[in-house]
C-alpha cells in the first residue's frame with residue numbers, strides 16, 4: 001500500500017483554503033492508503049516563535065483535523081515535534097542541500113520580503129525539513145495545495161540526491177496529490193491572491209467561524225459595480241467569488257449566477273448572500289464538532305499519544321536504515 005504524508009503548520013485556525021487544498025484529500029485518502037497526517041509545529045517556529053501561542057495552536061489544529069473527519073483509527077495523526085527522528089533526518093539532509101537552491105525557493109524569497117527582520121536559518125532550510133517530514137515515512141503521495149508544488153520538487157531532489165550519494169534506491173519519489181488531479185488554490189476575499197492565515201484580516205473563512213462572522217466577511221469581500229457587456233471576462237475579484245462558490249455551493253446555484261453575470265443582471269449583494277449561506281452550511285457540522293472535541297481533553301491527548309507512537313515506529317525504521325547507509329554505526 002502506498003504511503004501518504006501531509007502536514008499543516010500550527011500558525012492559526014484552519015480555513016477553507018486548507019480544507020479544499022489539503023484536508024478534503026486527507027479524508028478521502030485515509031480509506032485507500034497508509035496515511036500520516038501531522039501538525040507542523042517546528043515549521044511554524046520559522047514565523048511564529050512565541051511559546052504562549054504554540055501549544056494552543058497545535059491543539060487547535062489537532063482538534064480541527066478530527067472535527068473535519070480525519071479518523072485516528074485509519075490515519076496516523078501526530079505532532080511533528082513528537083517524532084525526533086524527523087529532526088535527525090532534517091539535519092542529515094541539510095548536509096546535502098545547497099545554499100543556492102534553498103535561496104532560490106519562492107517561499108524563502110517571499111519571506112525575505114514579508115519578515116525582513118527575521119530571516120532565520122529555519123526559513124532557508126524550510127524545504128529540507130519538509131522533505132524530512134515526507135521521506136521519514138518514505139511516502140509517495142503528498143496531498144497539498146498548489147502553493148506547495150515547489151517544495152515537493154525539492155523533496156524529490158533531496159531524496160534522489162541521497163540515493164545517488166549513498167548508492168541506494170532507498171527513498172521513493174514523492175509527488176503532490178489531489179483527487180481532482182489539478183492542485184488547487186482557493187482564493188481569499190480580498191480580491192487578490194490566495195486565502196491564507198496571514199493575508200490580512202477578513203481574507204480567510206475559518207472552519208470554526210460563526211455564521212455572523214462568515215456573513216460579515218463575505219459581504220465585505222472585494223467586488224465591483226458589475227459587468228457592462230454580456231459574456232465579459234471576469235476581473236480577478238469576481239472570478240474569486242465564483243471560484244469560492246464552485247467549491248461550497250451546488251452546481252445549479254453556481255450556474256444561476258454565471259447566467260446572471262453573462263447577461264449583466266447579476267447583483268453581487270445577492271451572490272454574496274448566497275455564498276455566505278452556503279459557506280455556513282458547509283462548515284456547520286465541523287464547527288459543532290470542533291467545540292465538542294475540544295472539550296474532551298482526554299480524547300485529544302490520547303489521539304496525540306497514539307499517533308506519536310505509531311509515527312515513531314515508522315520513523316525509527318527509516319532513520320536506522322539511513323544511519324546504516326551513511327555509515328553512522330554504533331560502537
Ligand code: TYM
Pocket residue numbers: 005006007008009010017018019020021022040043129130131133134142143144145146147148151184185186187194195196
Ligand atoms: P500550510 O500550513 O501553509 O498549509 C497547509 C495546507 O493547506 C494548503 N493551503 C491551500 N490550498 C489551497 N488554497 C489555499 N488558499 C491554501 N492555503 C493553504 C497548503 O497547500 C497545504 O497543503 N509547508 C506546509 C506544511 C508542511 C508539509 C510538510 C506539507 C510541512 N511539512 C510535509 C506536506 C508535507 C505548509 O506551509 O502548509
